[in-house]
Amino acid sequence: MTSGGRDASSSLNDHVELTPPDINPYRAGNTTVPYVSTFDSGLAGPHAMICALMHGNEISGAIAIDHLFQNDVRPIRGRLTLAFANTTAFAMFDHDRPYDSRFIDEDMNRVWGAGTLSDQKRSIERLRARALAPLIDTADSLLDLHSMQSGDRPMLLCGPSRKGREFARLLGGNAAIVADVGHANGVRLRDYGQFNSSESPRTALLAECGQHWASTTAETAIEMTYRYLLSLAMIPPDLADPYLQKGPEPDHWVEVTDRVIPQSHDAFFVENFLGLETIAKAGTTIARDGRREIQTPYDDCVLIMPARRLTPGQTAVRLGRKRHFEEHHVT
Ligand SMILES: [Zn+2]
Numbered sequence: 001m002t003s004g005g006r007d008a009s010s011s012l013n014d015h016v017e018l019t020p021p022d023i024n025p026y027r028a029g030n031t032t033v034p035y036v037s038t039f040d041s042g043l044a045g046p047h048a049m050i051c052a053l054m055h056g057n058e059i060s061g062a063i064a065i066d067h068l069f070q071n072d073v074r075p076i077r078g079r080l081t082l083a084f085a086n087t088t089a090f091a092m093f094d095h096d097r098p099y100d101s102r103f104i105d106e107d108m109n110r111v112w113g114a115g116t117l118s119d120q121k122r123s124i125e126r127l128r129a130r131a132l133a134p135l136i137d138t139a140d141s142l143l144d145l146h147s148m149q150s151g152d153r154p155m156l157l158c159g160p161s162r163k164g165r166e167f168a169r170l171l172g173g174n175a176a177i178v179a180d181v182g183h184a185n186g187v188r189l190r191d192y193g194q195f196n197s198s199e200s201p202r203t204a205l206l207a208e209c210g211q212h213w214a215s216t217t218a219e220t221a222i223e224m225t226y227r228y229l230l231s232l233a234m235i236p237p238d239l240a241d242p243y244l245q246k247g248p249e250p251d252h253w254v255e256v257t258d259r260v261i262p263q264s265h266d267a268f269f270v271e272n273f274l275g276l277e278t279i280a281k282a283g284t285t286i287a288r289d290g291r292r293e294i295q296t297p298y299d300d301c302v303l304i305m306p307a308r309r310l311t312p313g314q315t316a317v318r319l320g321r322k323r324h325f326e327e328h329h330v331t
Contacts, residue, residue: 016213020059021066035084045078049139056089057101061145064221075234110186142204143228147212151275157206167203171227174247180256254320264290267310277303
């Protein structure tokens, strides 16, 4: 057993390698919504949207959008919109307490259900989501940039529909492609509106680019934006090429089948899992929850985003099964 699983995230001594960019120059933007800019090529093509800072402390996404601005990356067809989401939380970012600025009032990536967006409740995050929603409604495609507590291999969360994982595969790169249905306690932007509907061509990907504050995570976030725009033929290949890391592309995707939710205050992983480990044998103990052993339900079980602090009632890890792209039993 290692001690990692029992640490409280607030007490973790995470080294912040990244510097939050100055996004004040982008406050005015050129839309009616602060911190949102849109660039129309004037030529036919999709309306693509790249979103950063859905979580205020996930600064690698803001670095990626800042990079696109600094390098005057513009679409050669269609329209590109760049948005900083939870700018209020981001403004509170503190190197010494980097976990504290994830949100102000509530998790902004749980407020995208129709009922939540239209209810009477006011929070910093709901007000911001309500301001952004009409713009998002005009996007054909969305890339939402995030980062994780641990792990260095990126993931593209593509939702439960086939169109999502096919689009994730089109991006290429070595990111793991993970299909899940989101969270019970609120709808993510990735699952908003028609993004999961098989009736609609509109597509969204949530990119987990790496550990929150590792310098490599910003490089991956920048790479993701180039891969995304390239897959939509909105930038020329030679513009993207210097940013594309070469690596083996996955021959499978991962279907999330279960989530582990501890019930006791004495829950911990038996190893310091970082995420995307494949546990070969069904029945392998991965965690203890009081007197209960938590075991993998099938062979080759993939661990998705293990939490660093295990809390009763909160998802500790999600479990996934590897699927080959040729299998089409899930639509
Ligand atoms: Zn996030």
